[in-house]
Each structure stands twice: as structure tokens, then as C-alpha cells.
Amino acid sequence: AQSVTQLDSHVSVSEGTPVLLRCNYSSSYSPSLFWYVQHPNKGLQLLLKYTSAATLVKGINGFEAEFKKSETSFHLTKPSAHMSDAAEYFCVVSEVVKAAGNKLTFGGGTRVLVKP
Amino acid sequence: KAGVTQTPRYLIKTRGQQVTLSCSPISGHRSVSWYQQTPGQGLQFLFEYFSETQRNKGNFPGRFSGRQFSNSRSEMNVSTLELGDSALYLCASSLATGGDTQYFGPGTRLTVL
Numbered sequence: 001a002q003s004v005t006q007l008d009s010h011v012s013v014s015e016g017t018p019v020l021l022r023c024n025y026s027s028s029y030s031p032s033l034f035w036y037v038q039h040p041n042k043g044l045q046l047l048l049k050y051t052s053a054a055t056l057v058k059g060i061n062g063f064e065a066e067f068k069k070s071e072t073s074f075h076l077t078k079p080s081a082h083m084s085d086a087a088e089y090f091c092v093v094s095e096v097v098k099a100a101g102n103k104l105t106f107g108g109g110t111r112v113l114v115k116p
Numbered sequence: 117k118a119g120v121t122q123t124p125r126y127l128i129k130t131r132g133q134q135v136t137l138s139c140s141p142i143s144g145h146r147s148v149s150w151y152q153q154t155p156g157q158g159l160q161f162l163f164e165y166f167s168e169t170q171r172n173k174g175n176f177p178g179r180f181s182g183r184q185f186s187n188s189r190s191e192m193n194v195s196t197l198e199l200g201d202s203a204l205y206l207c208a209s210s211l212a213t214g215g216d217t218q219y220f221g222p223g224t225r226l227t228v229l
Contacts, residue, residue: 102218
């Protein structure tokens with residue numbers, strides 16, 4: 001079975017300062033890991049994906065995430081927050097087993113507030 | 117390439133009615149998955165269809181059902197609506213199954229009165 005824990009339900013940062021969103025996961029198989037972002041009243045947009053090619057993954061809009069197998073973590077960072085980064089962020093795990101089909105397991109989400 | 121589209125975007129129904137939601141995947145994508153998003157339960161997996169076959173199912177009652185057509189378009193149906201079915205229903209498509217990247221549509225907001 002797979003599960004995802006996002007350690008902070010809310011994060012508040014000032015514009016121009018770094019953002020850190022923390023995520024721990026568990027999975028029975030080698031997982032694919034994702035970060036998605038959801039702006040108010042919108043669907044989910046893919047930020048980045050980890051698939052074992054490299055432990056540091058770069059995504060869109062200046063975001064990146066580091067996969068640490070020993071810590072079962074996949075934290076998301078951005079060096080400098082922008083007002084447009086205010087949204088809810090979801091850490092997601094999917095088991096890469098064909099027989100398992102496509103089933104995403106979502107963390108509870110982290111709502112990011114960016115202060116001017 | 118056009119993204120995932122969902123229709124309708126908003127729906128208001130009353131308890132006991134049934135509803136059908138539609139999802140058109142990205143061209144060439146053969147897998148369609150459905151998710152329910154509520155403030156209390158977060159995002160939960162409903163089911164996945166691949167090549168017109170249900171591949172995977174979440175922990176939802178039988179009132180929730182779906183299907184996929186030969187052109188990969190998918191519909192989900194909820195019968196005998198309950199107040200707790202009020203949610204944002206998201207559809208996602210991917211090229212293949214088994215951990216492939218999923219791309220989401222804007223969702224259908226269902227309100228049950």
C-alpha cells in the first residue's frame with residue numbers, strides 16, 4: 001500500500017523568500033512521485049515528476065524537488081516566492097507496476113500564502 | 117494539443133437524482149482516471165479506465181460507476197445522489213497505465229441540495 005504525508009497544512013512566506021514544502025511517502029514498490037499545484041477553482045497542474053533518473057528534479061516556474069530514499073522524502077523548494085505561487089500544493093505517489101494500473105495517492109495538501 | 121476537457125463545469129442536483137459527468141482526454145491518451153475532491157476527505161481515487169476496461173477501483177459505493185468509449189472519452193455516473201456527493205470531480209488522462217504521468221482537467225463542481 002502507498003501513502004503520502006504532507007507535514008504542513010499551511011505555509012506562509014514573504015514574496016522573494018524561499019519556499020519549502022515537506023512530503024514523506026511510503027510505497028511497496030518503486031514509486032513515481034509528483035508535485036501538483038491547484039489554484040483556486042482550477043484543476044491540478046503538474047509541477048514536476050520523479051522517476052528514478054535523477055534525485056534532484058527540476059520543474060516548472062522555478063520549483064525543484066529532491067528525492068531522498070533513505071528518508072522517504074520528496075520535499076519541494078523554490079528559491080524565491082512570487083505572489084502567483086499562492087495556491088495549494090499536493091505531493092502524490094503512484095506505484096510503477098503495470099498490473100496496479102494508474103492510481104494516484106494524494107497527500108493532504110499544503111496551502112501556500114505569499115505575503116507582499 | 118488540447119488538454120483534458122470536462123463537461124459540464126457546474127451542476128446542481130437534488131438528493132435522489134442521478135448525474136452523468138463527461139471527460140475527453142488529451143488526444144492519443146488511452147487511460148482516464150476519476151477523482152473526487154472534498155474539503156473533508158481531500159482527493160480520492162474513484163476508478164481508472166484503460167482501453168474501455170476498468171483497471172482499478174477506489175473505495176467508493178456501487179452508486180459510482182463509469183465507462184470508457186472506443187475513442188477514450190469517459191463518463192462517470194452517480195446514482196441516488198446524497199448530500200455528501202457534493203464535490204469537485206476531476207478527470208485525468210495519461211498515455212498508458214501503470215504509473216504514467218496524469219494530466220488533469222478543470223473539474224466538474226457538483227452540488228447536491
